[in-house]
Amino acid sequence: MSKVWIKAKRLEFARDVLRDFCISSKELEACFTAYEQEGRIGFPSLRDLIGQEMNKGLLWRLKDTAHLLFRHGEEGLLGRFLDWGLGYIFHEAVKLKEDAHQLENYAPWFSDIAASPLDEAERELMERLTVVLGQTRESIDREIRRIRYIMDACLDLFPICYNQYAESQLLARYLFDQQAIVREVFRNKYDPLVEGIYGAPPENMPLLAARSLREGGWVDHANAALDMLESMRPDHPDLAAERALLAKGMKLSGQRRKAAG
Template sequence: MSERWLLARKAYFVRDLVRDYCMVYHGVEQQHRLFTRDGLVSYAALRDLLGEANRKGVFWRLKDTAHHLFRQTTDNPPEDAILLWQYAGSASPSGLTVQSPVEALLDWCIGYAFHECAKLREDAFQRQHYSNRLAQLARTPAVTGDLYDPLSELSLQTNESSARELQRILYVLRHGLFLLTRYLGGQGNNRHLARWLAVEDDLARRTFADLYPALLQSLYGQRPHRLFRLAAENLLDAGRPAQARELLLRAQARQTLDEEGLSLLHSLEAGEALERAPS
């Protein structure tokens, strides 16, 4: 993947990074709530979250996106860049690439959480199949204590392992959210990202939680309401004026629309009025 091609598509990759990160975080949180309530996690849900090599889930796609963004060589590294070996399949013949500290740590967090989630999926499989089978065998009269008892603690150990993995995954992903707010500092004009944040406002706010103001600050500085104008402009670029107007009206009702956004809304309303006027 060439640096020129990546640069041309970077706005889309960054949008995908934030979108998929929020979806992954939400999915892991759901499993944490399930485990807290019922003492188990869903193997099927984790299988879908991760996917397979020929049918990648959202977590796998997130990991790939992070690698595309953060593991590329560059002729103009930032001043604080660090040189890291990037395992197999590096774009660099030497296996070395340049990353900023924030990029390197965010890439690490996503990769670490992904592989912890793979371990959690295996624990869920063990619980769903082997722990249940062992419990069935224990209820069989022919299975005596001397045959069963040495194995009886394994199910409990699997549960303890799942609890630790969930804690580690959420801990790492939460810190990754902080790193995301730092990384996104140069994306204030990314209309694709703004559109996703505006359309999926509830998910973004729930995911970033107390870091959401820091996210807006990082992106838009002292003008956080630019978010909705940029999002509306992206919808207009996509030929969706009705959705752009609806988005701006919603922002206006919540008093999160700046003057430029209000001007755009008035322009859209005027255009709609002209279309409705009899010829």
């Protein structure tokens, strides 16, 4: 891939990395919670998240996109840290998937065998082998702790590495449209994220989102973004102009529909 192509796609890559991180973080946390509550890690979910070489899953695509963004970007060392962290999550999830496969497919099998009539030699061998299943549970516990630890570090790295994308309409639109999942994933670090990118208050986020939504014809969403902007700064110098452009677009759209009807 040429550096020219990568540079031209950087705004899309930045949006995609944050989007895929949020989705995969939510799905991983659901697997971890299920394991803590039910003792099952959710092998099918991990398998789908990771995918395979010819059909890459979300985590795999996240790792690859992060490599393109941060290894050719201007984020410097902190960007490489974030790139490494996202790659580490992927590789640790691969190990977790294999452990989940062992636990969910073979632990029940060994339990059935243990409840069946066995001679002394068979039982002795079974007990020797099932020691490894206990170690597999310990491995899963360690892998979950490591993934959570790195995900938390990534939450701190995103606002630092992403402040150069403060003028990106793609990123602003994602943060506005999908603020529910972003808030869920970042929790108490949501405000540092948007303020790290846009400043405090983060008024440029809804402004840029409104422009993108208006240009895409999403009138109601654009109005909602301008409402957010107005709640942050009622006297924003661009607010009235954006309202006027949106109203003009709505009028033209109505005229076209009337003419077509």
